Every structure is written in C-alpha cells, then in structure tokens.
Amino acid sequence: MTPSLNPGATPALQDVRPLETTVLAVPGMHCAGCMNKVERGLAALPGVAEARVNLSLRMVTVSHDPQLRGKGLVDALADLGFEAQPRREEIVRPASAVRPLLAPLAVAGFGSMNVMLLAVSVWSGADGSTRSLFHWISALIAIPAIAYAGQPFFRSAWRAVRRGTTNMDVPISLGVLIATGLSLYETIMGGRHAWFDGALMLLTFLLAGRALDAMMRDRARQGVDAMLSQAAQGAMVVGGQGELQWCDADQLLPGAVMRVAAGERLAADGEIITGNSRFDQSLLTGESAPVLAGRGDPVLAGTLNLDAPVDVRVSHAGRDTTLAEIARLMEASMQNRSRYVRIADRAASYYAPAVHALAAMAVIGWLIAGAGIYQALVIGVAVLIITCPCALGLAVPVAQVVASGSLMRAGIMVKDGSALERMAGIDRALLDKTGTLTLGRPVPDPVIMALLPDHAAGVALALASHSRHPLSRALAMALTAAGHRVAVIHDVEERAGEGVFARADGRSVALRRPDDANGMAMLLDIAGEPAWLIPCADRLRPDAVEALDQLAGMGISCSILSGDNVGAVSDVARATGLTAQASARPADKQDAIHRLQGAGHNVLMVGDGLNDGPALAAANASLAPGSASEVGLQAADMVFVQDSLLALPRAIRVARATLRIVRQNFVLAIGYNVLAVPLAMAGMVTPLVAALAMSGSSLIVIGNSLRLARIGK
C-alpha cells in the first residue's frame, strides 16, 4: 500500500523512510509515573513514531526517523529530567539465562503431574490390562517430555564427558536416561514397575532449582548493567567550520578536536589546545587531588574535567587509550579465576564414580548370588535411580538463590554464582582508599555547613542548583539533605571557571572559586555580609570504622592499598587504624595480591577505580561500590549500592553462612543415600519408595536452605 492511496493514515505511517530503532538505558526510571513521562515525552518529539519502556531492564526502545540522532533523544530525556545513555554494543546483555529454562520447566511440570496421577492409580493396585494401559499412556507423555525437558542436562553432561571430566549433570542424565529406558522395556514386556514419574519429577525439581538460580543472577546483572551504561561514551567534536557534533567514543579519530565542558569525562586521550582547567584523575591513578592542566598538557580518557571548558585534540582513541591498556592487563587475571572449580562440581567428581561403582557392584553381587541377568540389571538400575542426585543437585543452587536474594534486599548484588563460595574462604582483605573507604566524591565540610545561617544556606542552594559543576552538585545535595529551601534569586549567570553569579533581595550574590584555591573549596559571597569559605573533601564512608572492627572480629585482617600519595593515604590510615601501602600502580596492586596468595592467604579486594581493575580480577574474591568505574563494576564479583561500608562484613557473613548451609545440605543428601542405597541394593526399592524418598530429601534440603533468608538480615 502506497501512502498516496491512504490519505487517512497518521503521519508516522505515511513516512516512507524506514524507521530506525534506538535503545536507551534510563537508569532513573522506577515507577509508573516515570514510564508515562518518558513514553509521552518521547512520543511528542517530531520524528518519533513510538517509545516503549521496559521497566524491568530500565530501557526505552524508540522507533524514530533516521534523521533524529541518539544525542537528540538523550537531550530530550534530559529535559524531562532523566539521565539516559544510548546502549553500547559491548554491553548488550546476553539473552536472559531464565528464558531457555522456562519452557523445559513447564513441560516437565506438565508431564510429571499427569504421569504422577497415573502412577498413583498403579500404586493403589491397578492390575493387568489397566496397569498396562496406564504404563503406555505414561510412556506416551513421559518420553517426549523427558526428551525435551532433559536437554539442558544432557547437553551439559555431554560437554563434560567429551572433555573427559564429570559434573553433576552426568549422574543426573545417566539416571534419567536409564530410568526411562528400563521403564519403556517394562512397559513393552507388561512388567510391574515403571519409573516415568520418578524421572520426570527429578527433572522438574532440578529445573526449578536452576531457573531460580538463573533468575537471581539475571536480576543482579540487570542492576549492574544499568550502572554500567552511565559511563562517558562520547564527546562534542568541533568540526572544520566550527560546527559542533556529538560523536560516540568508538568513532572518535586521532586528530579530532573535542570540546569538554566542566563536569564531563574525557572520552579519549589527547592534548589540550585551548583553555586550562583542573582534572580529577582518581579513576585512573587513585590520586584524589585535582591536577592542573593547560595548553599543551596531555590529558587521559576517563578523567573528569572540573573547572572550565577546554578543547582537546585527540591523540589516542578507543582501543589505544591508557584506559584500554589497563583493561588488557585485567583480562589475563580474569582467566586465572575461571579455573576455580565450584563446590558442586568438586562433589560430583567424587560422587559420580562412587555411585556408578555401587551400581556395578549390585549387579555383579546379585549375579554371583544366582539371580538372573534381568533381575540383576533391574536392581542395578534401581540403585542408579535412587542415588540420582536430586537433593544433591538442589543443595547448592537453592542455598545460593536464597542467600543472594537476601543480599540483594540489603543492596548487595551477587554477579557470579561461585562468588559466594569464594567469598566464604577469605582471610585477608585489601581496600582501596578513594571511593572505597571514602565516598569518592567531595563533601562540603559539615562544621561549616552547620554554621551557615538559614538565609545564606537558601541562597547557596539556589546558586548551586544552577550549576552542574561537581562541587555545586555536592553542595546542593548536602543542603537539600539538611532540609534547606531554595531562596528566590534572579539574573543568574554561570561563568565557566569562575562560578555562579546572581542577585537576591537587591544584593549581588555569588558562589565562586576562591581567589587562592588551596585544595577544593567554594566561596559563598553575599554583598554586605562576611563571605563563607566552604572547604570540600572526600570523607570516610559512614560506619567505615565499625565495618572494619566487624571484619577484624571475623578474623580478617585488612589493609589499605592505594594509588594515592603518601600524605592522603596516611590521613585515612590514621583514621581507620589500618596499615597502608601508598602510590601503588595497577601492576603493584596485582603483585601485592599475588604475594599474599603465594603466602597461602585468600585475598578479598575491595576497590572501585579503573586502577583497581587488575587487582579486583586477580583477587580470590572482589567487591566494588555501586559508584565504581565501569571496569570496577565488571571485574568485581559483588557490587554494593549503599554508602555504608557495613555491606562488606555482611557479604562475608552471608557467604560463610551459605557455605555452612551448603555443607549441611550435602550431609543431608548423602545421609539420605546412606539409608536408601542399601535398600536399593537389596532389591527392595519400588517406584513408590523412590518417589517418596526423592521428594522427601528435596524438601528437606530446600527447607534447610530457606533458613538463610533470616541469616542475611
């Protein structure tokens, strides 16, 4: 249908140009009102056909005219009051881990319910042709259901066997397949026992455990992804004719000139050609004091421009920046960690051979005792089915799901399944200073803040709210938190590199840079009154000292490992009473960890900066605050979002409790086997006994794991 034949169509449909689809991450959306505002606001833009929010992912999908660029959408969202970032290719999430498990779980659930009903009739005494009919119907339901729902296990088991190793899925797959095969044979021969119900029930339980596990990790990853997409990803590029154009970070070329406003992060390495300003390099070096740079000085990607706009000629972009270099150093360490063998797989490597040996012994024993081959095989199979690790397969995932769920409610996201296991064995902790022990952002001096009279505070808040400078934002946040209201000001003017100037009640007021800036400070000037100097500094996190005390009480000795200078580190060391190593480069941090590991310690690294990335990856376990750099978030096993450092002892406490519960679960599951295996070897296990034992042991393990929900609180 051509547009000319359809005059009544809406403008969006008349447009013959194909629409483009852009996905934006909008981490600030959290309710129906936000959704509504974003969808309506975007749809009202010219050139936008449709905007659809996905609240679970904190993303909005926009189909729009190709002429409308991503930057335009981001600006439109900023006008609506939402920070947004175009989603970058590298962080497009792998498809959810839950989705592929849902359909097998539904099929296994459907199959096991129907087959169980038929099995109950057989157990209650159906006989002869009725029993045979029920077995045939069960077979017709169960075989396709098992073939479909068992695939996640069969595939994983096959991969392990091909590599010559074993995991939990090998005994599971063998048990299910042999039970199905034997049941089919019994059905054809008109025998008494079919095990279809047991096999399907096993699959249902295990799939439910895995789906829960995957769901929890999906959630944690979404939270982290939302934070990741906040990093700086592009720059305003000044063209030959002086035109400004937004350019994504991966499309910046050496030689381009980018204009970096105050408060923006640099997207590439380069050299300043006009302007001078101070730069916060804490992300790269851990150094907290801003560095002054002027014309001709080199500046690095990832640093934050504090004072005034500058023009920077790009020298290295994309994969060649100092930033990318550190990322490569990190990758090597990441591979070391992937060699860690999870506790469930370690258990399986003992369990599977033991079970298979027992089954073989049962067959041989009965043959020697004079049983027929058929009878001996049936007993061997019964041993395999009864030992099929239903409870054992649930022992680890259920405990971890409950533990990560309670950690998540406390604001700690567990990114990796094995993280809790590794965290439990920690006996040494290294903490970065900037952003980890401290908040990593300037906080106005609380003493001065308390002294400020109300009207001065109101004026300061009004002035600060007109600027996006990091210090202004910090001041606005602190004043708002203290309950101050905005005073009425007019004729507001922000002068880059100087401050915000305005008039209030006929007097001129200003929030500006002090004339002799010694460290970070602001000057509040109200004509006719003495000026207020408001010093700002990076402060210790609340509860830092208490958290460190708790760690010491848990037998974990801590020390500081920082890239900052000796003076700044020793201040924090004195305040916390920890030993410290200062001026450590990323490689030094990694070495320090390797040395401790060589001495037999299990090391926890807590850090946020890019310079901590290699250390986070090298440590046995790692934790990062939610304010961490992209690299820090990616390298860490867990991410905590609140300001309090108490998250650290809590994470370790829950990890230790989880390991304890997992061990108890193993004991329970193996205890069940100790009871059931002799019965099976004696040939006394019927499908009814198997079904009861299997569900009974699974319920006990699940119940025991649920206790973790209370420990996490």
Added chain:
Amino acid sequence: MTGLLFLIPVALLLGGLGLAAFFWALRDGQFDDPDGAAARILIEEDEAA
C-alpha cells in the same frame, strides 16, 4: 473402566491447553517486562494518545 477412556483424554487435553497457553504467553513476550506490566496498569489512558 469405560469412564477412563473419556476421562484420561479429557484430563490430558485440559493440561495440554494450560501448557499451550503458557507457551503462547512466553512467545508473546509477556515475561519480558514483569515490573513494567505491573506499573503500566496505573497509567491513565487519555484520548490524546
């Protein structure tokens, strides 16, 4: 006994219907944004849309 001949197919059919409905929902994207679906009901539709 003849009752079974009816009841078993009927039971299977009903169960199968449930299963089919679940698969339809899965394909239809109803599990893509559970939080959004919960919040969307609060948004007032007006004629301007």
